[in-house]
Amino acid sequence: MGLAAVALPFALAVIMLGLGLGLAPADFRRVLAHPRATVVALVCQMLLLPAVCFGLVVAFGLSPVLATGMMLVAASPGGTAANLFSHLYGGDVALNITLTAVNSVLSVVTLPLVLNLSAQHFLGDGTDLGLQFGKTFQVFALVLIPVALGMYVRSRAPRLAERADRPVRIASVAILVLIIVGASLQERDSLGGYLRELGPVSLALLVCSLSVGYWVPRLCGVERRQAVASCMEIGLHNTTLAITIALGILGSSEMAVPGATYGVLMFFAAGAAGLLLRRTAPTATAAPVTSVPESEHP
Template identity: 65%
Template sequence: MSLASVFLPIALAIIMLGLGLGLTVADFRRVLAYPKASVIALVCQILLLPALCLGLVLLFDLPPVLAVGMMLLAASPGGTTANLYSHLFGGDVALNVTLTAINSVLAVFTMPLVTNLAIGYFGAESGALGLQFDKSLQVFALVLVPVAIGMLVRARFSAFAERMHKPVKIASAIILFLVVVGVVLQERANIGGYIRDVGLITLVFSVLSLAVGYWAPRLFKVGREQAIASCMEIGIHNATLSITVAMGLLAIPQMAVPSATYGVIMFFTAAAAGFLLRRRSPAEVPAGS
């Protein structure tokens, strides 16, 4: 656990620093350019996904610790990998950047709220007292401080930020992989049971997240490129953040298992969704407003 408490926050800080290196203040203002798409995506992310996840958890009758882990995953914001997937499959990357930035700020408040409610509802193991005020401040520090530093570096040293943005993004992907491997190794004695417990539910949750991310905006006549961006943003969570909260702040490695499992599955389900959406020509799908 000491390794997790040290290296997970460092890994997350590097990932969030990389996000900050690609952000400007204009990215937060850009929500005004896509008000409908932004609002729909944020409502899906903050309200609909936790409700959907709760239904799945009750349906699958998960043990309390894994149930809270699933809710923690559902409350986590979109990951920076969503920007790459959106670019690959024809999404509006500018909207992705905007949503990731706003979601990361909102997660400072929504993750402790959802996690504490889930711990209270499911009665997770007695050692889990939830994200109390001091731990919520740690979430704030882990998420927003590196982003702010990255944005400051970009504003003051834009050429350096441009050079470092891609290497840091690659490092972030490697770090996410290593984090998932670390969780698997730490829980290797129980991994077979965990896969039986959460493998199917994380797969279903991933597929439903991607579907909601695309079809909710389309139902409200949002443009196809913005809907693809929303699909990737909502379907690709910041698993490293939820793993860090579970292992580093709450010190319950079992609670990180759903996020670690999802962190592997989401790359394949998101790629499959991207290929399916790319096959749908714009002529087949009416352009939205």
Template identity: 60%
Template sequence: MESSVATTVLLPIALGVVMFGLGLSLTTKDFARVLSYPKAVVVALVCQVLVLPALCFGLVYALSLPPELAVGMMLLAASPGGTSANLFSHLAHGDVALNVTLTAVNSLLAVVTLPLVVNFSLGHFLAGDTGIGLQFGKTLQVFAIVLIPVALGMLARNRMPVLAERTRKPVKLLSLVFLVGTILVAVYQERANIGGYLADIGLATLLFSVLSIALGYLAPRLFRVDRRQAIAAAMEIGIHNSVLAITIALTLLDNTRIAIPGAVYGIVMFFTAGAFGYLISRRVTAPTSTAEVP
């Protein structure tokens, strides 16, 4: 995967549009909603922030991945849930309100947890390479990439609610167009290497996706969390913001090989999440209202 205009210019723009669109869908109530079902939120966040990176660490060791690909997997594990989790949760009859809350809180936490996990991974797997890392300045860039577009979106919704509501769907469509266009350009430029990427990291990303979804669903159920909320947690933990992982790898770490797991996972996760959603939705009755599940 070589750096190009598609990956170094269009990708950050696409990520900014995606995060701005996320902000348009959020209010301060989404953060306060943590108090409405604290057990579901705490279990999901512990799984995503602590358990999942540890699980990924064990996976890359078990598969003996090359150092840079191992760092890419850990970067992926540290990335918050993607906005697509809301859609998959809705289709699988999950608690979408919980998804929105988890995305909001975890995006905030990621400003701290993501640099910690990435720097640990770089020091552990690439100890001899001191040329890359997320130092303070780059950590501030993570803050800018993750939170500033979200904050602007929330501000727009607060100051201009009618306009924000009207533009929310067009912004989502625009973000989708940006993402699909960027991915298609990148895939075309890397068409000769795609087979090699899949051979290098395909199994790891598939196993990681399955384990993420399984952890996200089974851990809440173990703590007697409502089934619809467990589905929401599974989608939130199983669908990572791979665009964020790729952007950080290419722009902040300036390492194209670290970006490969995020690129492959960005494709694989839709198949695994779709399969899980199809299977679990057959066991769950669709909600008859938008009322929150206690």
């Protein structure tokens, strides 16, 4: 656990720094330009999805620690991979950036709340697998300080931020893979049993996340490109954050396994969802002449 306690927070800091390098204050102001799409997606992400996940872990009868770990995944904000998949499948990438930025800030409050309630429910009042004030402050530092630093670098040295953006993103993907492999190796003796137990519930959560992320906004009158962005944002979580909290802060390798399992499956599920959305897309894809490009919104 000594190496994990040092390496995982550093790895997450690199990922969050990369997120900050791609953000500007305008990304937060864009909430005012598309309030319906933003509010609907955030409600799905922060309220509906944890409720769905709770129902699934109870229905599938997960063990208490794994159930708490799965709730930790559901409470984690969207990851930067959502931007890539949204771009590949015709989503509103600007909305993805806005949702990731806002949700990453809000998760400093919502994630400890969901995790502590889940730990209390599944593990009992006497458990130490929760985020008390000191550990919550660690989450705050790991999430917001690197993002703020990245935004500061972008504002002061935009060319440096632009040059660093791609290498940091590549490093983020490599780090995610290494973290998933490391978490899996740490529990290798029990990995087969965990996969049999977690595979079905992870796939069920993915199907629900991607479906909720697309259809709830559409039913609320959100246009299709923004619904695709919401679909990817809600389906692709920052599993690195979930694994870092489980391993690096709480010291539980078992609680990290749901994040590793979800982190592997989510790319395949998001790819399948994207292909399905592309096949069902309207044949007329030309934008109306009166539409305003996202970059021209104030």
